[in-house]
Amino acid sequence: MAQHDRRAIVTGAGGFIGHHLVTALKADGYWVRGIDLKYPEFEATRADEFELLDLRRWEQCERALRGARGAEVYNLAANMGGIGYIEHNKAVIMHDNVLINTHMLEGSRLAGVWRYLYTSSACVYPLYRQQSADVTPLREEDAYPADPEDGYGWEKLFSERQCRHYWEDFSLETRVVRFHNIFGPLGTYDGGREKSPAAICRKVAQAVDGGEIEVWGDGTQTRSYCYVDDAVDGVRRLMRSTHRDPLNLGQERLISINELVEVVAGIAGKRIRRRHVAGALGVKGRTSDNTRLRAVLGWEPAVSLEEGLRRTYAWIAEQLAARNHGAPATARAPARAAVR
Numbered sequence: 001m002a003q004h005d006r007r008a009i010v011t012g013a014g015g016f017i018g019h020h021l022v023t024a025l026k027a028d029g030y031w032v033r034g035i036d037l038k039y040p041e042f043e044a045t046r047a048d049e050f051e052l053l054d055l056r057r058w059e060q061c062e063r064a065l066r067g068a069r070g071a072e073v074y075n076l077a078a079n080m081g082g083i084g085y086i087e088h089n090k091a092v093i094m095h096d097n098v099l100i101n102t103h104m105l106e107g108s109r110l111a112g113v114w115r116y117l118y119t120s121s122a123c124v125y126p127l128y129r130q131q132s133a134d135v136t137p138l139r140e141e142d143a144y145p146a147d148p149e150d151g152y153g154w155e156k157l158f159s160e161r162q163c164r165h166y167w168e169d170f171s172l173e174t175r176v177v178r179f180h181n182i183f184g185p186l187g188t189y190d191g192g193r194e195k196s197p198a199a200i201c202r203k204v205a206q207a208v209d210g211g212e213i214e215v216w217g218d219g220t221q222t223r224s225y226c227y228v229d230d231a232v233d234g235v236r237r238l239m240r241s242t243h244r245d246p247l248n249l250g251q252e253r254l255i256s257i258n259e260l261v262e263v264v265a266g267i268a269g270k271r272i273r274r275r276h277v278a279g280a281l282g283v284k285g286r287t288s289d290n291t292r293l294r295a296v297l298g299w300e301p302a303v304s305l306e307e308g309l310r311r312t313y314a315w316i317a318e319q320l321a322a323r324n325h326g327a328p329a330t331a332r333a334p335a336r337a338a339v340r
Contacts, residue, residue: 005070005114007031011055011104012076013047014038016187017119017179017231021074022047024232035064036077042186042319056096061103069112072239075104076119080152081193083282084216086123090151097152101159109172117175117239118163120246122286123153124178133222133256135285140178140246140292149282160246167244175238180250180288184228184308185315196257197225197312200264205317209270216279219258224287226250227308230301234293243296250288251301263306267313 008025012018013034025032026046034047037054053060055077065073079096080086086093101118108116125138126147148157163174183197190202203213226249234249255263258274265272290300 007033007068007071008074009033009035009064009068009071009113010047010074010076011035011064011100012078012119013045013050014040015076016184017182017228018074018076019043019045019186020184020228021076021232021235024236033064040186041188055103056099058103058107061107065104065107065111065113067111068108070114073104073108073113073116074119074235074239075101075117077104078119081188082195082199084280085193086149086152087280087282093152094155097155098158101162105162105166105172105174109166109170113172115173115175115239116163116166117177117235118159119235120156120160120176120178121149121153122178122180122248122250122288123149124157124160124246125153125286127283130283130286133220133285135222135254135283135287137252137287137289138248139289140248143246164244174244175241176244176246177235177238177249178246179226179231180248180286181223181225182228182231182250183225184312187228187312189316189319196223196260197264197309198316200257200261201309201313201316202320204261204264204268204270204272205313205320207270207272210273211270212273212275213261214277214279215257215261215274216277217257217281218276219261219274220256221281221283222254222256222285222287223260224251224253224255225260225305225308226288226301227303227305227311230303234297234299234301237297237299241296247296248288248290248293249301250290251305252288252290253305254285254287255305264309264313267306267310268317 008030014036019040032047034050166172167174188194189198
């Protein structure tokens with residue numbers, strides 16, 4: 001195995017979790033190269049190099065991985081969004097994401113990287129296990145017999161298998177994390193790709209006290225939510241572990257969308273009425289079983305839902321207020337590009 005030398009390549013580094021991961025790696029003394037189709041939206045990257053590359057193209061993947069022998073590779077690059085987006089863009093999501101992971105795995109094998117981490121999703125879990133709001137927490141082995149979320153979930157499950165076979169056939173050290181609804185500041189909060197915590201924070205921030213917001217469906221569908229700092233901490237712990245099988249990373253606390261609205265309204269100090277409308281809903285219920293997470297890492301997420309939402313709501317409200325005054329609330333200076 002190549003020697004680990006505290007260098008990291010983070011794909012999807014212009015996105016929400018990827019940007020937070022770059023920041024954490026830099027704080028720990030890593031040299032980091034960030035790769036994405038775009039720069040981070042809300043603040044400048046801290047990466048030592050940041051390159052705009054399209055990893056669906058093999059030659060650009062090769063460029064992203066140049067000089068990567070002995071480095072850590074975190075593959076977070078993906079075409080994704082909230083439930084409304086993934087339900088209406090299945091073909092392009094599968095096309096883009098399978099190409100990205102196929103190229104990154106092969107490129108990492110050829111480059112001699114130390115370890116490769118793939119970010120999967122709770123969307124791999126079978127629909128037949130998620131038909132009740134009072135869902136049984138999902139264990140890693142529950143992914144089979146397979147019946148994942150159509151499109152996005154199938155792509156994630158296929159890419160998990162790719163990682164397994166690259167270890168079996170080529171001894172590439174792969175790690176696979178299954179994220180369960182990661183949220184926090186510096187993430188998309190409007191435009192159609194936002195997740196439910198950000199969407200609800202935005203709607204509540206824009207509403208007047210006593211006002212009304214739209215909620216898709218009857219609001220009884222349930223989820224668990226994990227704050228982004230915990231997600232980044234867990235990913236880094238998994239990369240350092242010897243565990244090669246997929247591992248859940250999320251919270252175990254189950255909450256309905258209606259209850260989530262009430263929590264955010266309480267944080268905002270507003271009375272909010274809900275107007276239920278038709279919209280993409282996803283599964284009826286989903287939450288993580290963290291038994292294996294605790295056993296493998298001796299750790300689990302620590303930031304409470306309320307604390308994570310307080311931080312997220314404050315940031316989104318600040319962004320909206322600044323937008324209303326015609327200027328961004330946080331600097332959007334261009335990220336540092338790689339020296340060519």
